[in-house]
Amino acid sequence: MSDNKLRECISMHVGQAGAQMGNACWELYCLEHGIQPDGQMPSDKTIGGGDDSFNTFFSETGAGKHVPRAIFVDLEPTVIDEVRTGTYRQLFHPEQLITGKEDAANNYARGHYTIGKEIIDLVLDRTRKLFQTNLVPYPRIHFPLATYAPVISAEKAYHEQLSVADITNACFEPANQMVKCDPRHGKYMACCLLYRGDVVPKDVNSAIAAIKTKRTIQFVDWCPTGFKVGINYQPPTVVPGGDLAKVQRAVCMLSNTTAIAEAWARLDHKFDLIFFVFGKFLPFCALLFPVMIKPLSIQWAGLALFLQWLSMAIRWE
Known part of the structure; x- marks a missing residue:
């Protein structure tokens, strides 16, 4: 965050040439911003007098590691395997290095309709997660x-x-x-x-x-x-x-x-209490009220007292 509007850029490196250029590009980014090959920044080093413009290309985790906002994609794993085993192997998130098992052999139809089609869903999912990392990083985690x-x-x-x-x-x-x-x-x-x-x-x-x-x-x-x-x-x-x-x-x-999760666990516990009490006592009350209490108004009064006692028991719990 700074006085200027924060901008976040996601880099997509596709194919052999794209992956090789991306590897060289991120090495240059790290050198420019003083970020080490493992993603850490020296605590005694102030880059640009406190400038945090590197957040445009890097995201910072809770442990202080800077992860590139980048995705590498190739149908053939050789080039991206060099990134996985190279000097900056600890810099990139493993899920953002996406490879297939074989290339398309310069065949457009093979890359577009068969091999490429198999990997496109994974690429879109990784891109969506990287793009939508916000208050709600995943669709199921949506209770602010x-x-x-x-x-x-x-x-x-x-x-x-x-x-x-x-x-x-x-x-x-x-x-x-x-x-x-x-x-x-x-x-x-x-x-x-x-x-x-x-x-x-x-x-x-x-x-x-x-x-x-x-x-x-x-x-x-x-x-x-x-x-x-x-x-x-x-x-x-x-x-x-x-x-x-x-x-x-x-x-x-x-x-x-x-x-x-504590709030949902508490709500779940209260529901279990209601389910248990009603399951145990409601059949008994259904038999007891018609037999022992003839007037209809008294039946409703007794049921109201029972429900009031039930609500008090749940609040005490």
């Missing part, structure tokens, strides 16, 4: 966790520090989440931070850098953990006479974290 900070009353507003770093850290605390789950029990895949008010990009960069260094906040290492940031310089608006204090800045975060 919403967080808002600061949630503070007017009485406490004058006694709290509400800097950009403070409200950013508060977004990773369970007390500010809209869903009851502990993010410390899961790992983050992506985060989208939307700021309002007196916020500058420099403070946001510093706050995010501090978040990444915390051991209590974990990120996955199998996909780039991106932070999408938006800033609206209009201060947050509150309802006159409401309980919330008028603050100079606020942030709303949408995050994709595996900790959301």
Whole structure:
């Protein structure tokens, strides 16, 4: 993230010539940006005075490794095998090096209708994953966790520090989440931070850098953990006479974290309780109410009491 609009470029290297040119090209990129052959960047080295323009071509994982936004494709494996075993073999993601078993032998029909057709679905899938690495890296992982900070009353507003770093850290605390789950029990895949008010990009960069260094906040290492940031310089608006204090800045975060599984597990447990209780007691009640309680109004009253007891039992659980 920088003051300029962030651009991300995906490189496609197809065929023998494309793979050989791509291998030389990424070697040059690494030399220009000071990235080592294993994808790591020396911690004591500042490239371009803090310039992060290399993110246009590289994605950074939670472990600090820089992975090229590139896909190598060839029907014949010899050339790409040189990339797999070469000096920069640890730089590329293995799934982004796609090869077949034999080439098309300069036959267009063979490459278009048979051998090439067999590999095209895999290439499209890898490209789609690389292109759509966002808040939702895979279609089945689509339950964002919403967080808002600061949630503070007017009485406490004058006694709290509400800097950009403070409200950013508060977004990773369970007390500010809209869903009851502990993010410390899961790992983050992506985060989208939307700021309002007196916020500058420099403070946001510093706050995010501090978040990444915390051991209590974990990120996955199998996909780039991106932070999408938006800033609206209009201060947050509150309802006159409401309980919330008028603050100079606020942030709303949408995050994709595996900790959301706790909410679904809790819901599944409550469903099991309902299913168990109804399965055990409902047949008994169906026989008991018509026999012991003749008036229809009393039957409904008894059933209402039973359902009230059931809801209380579930809440206690």
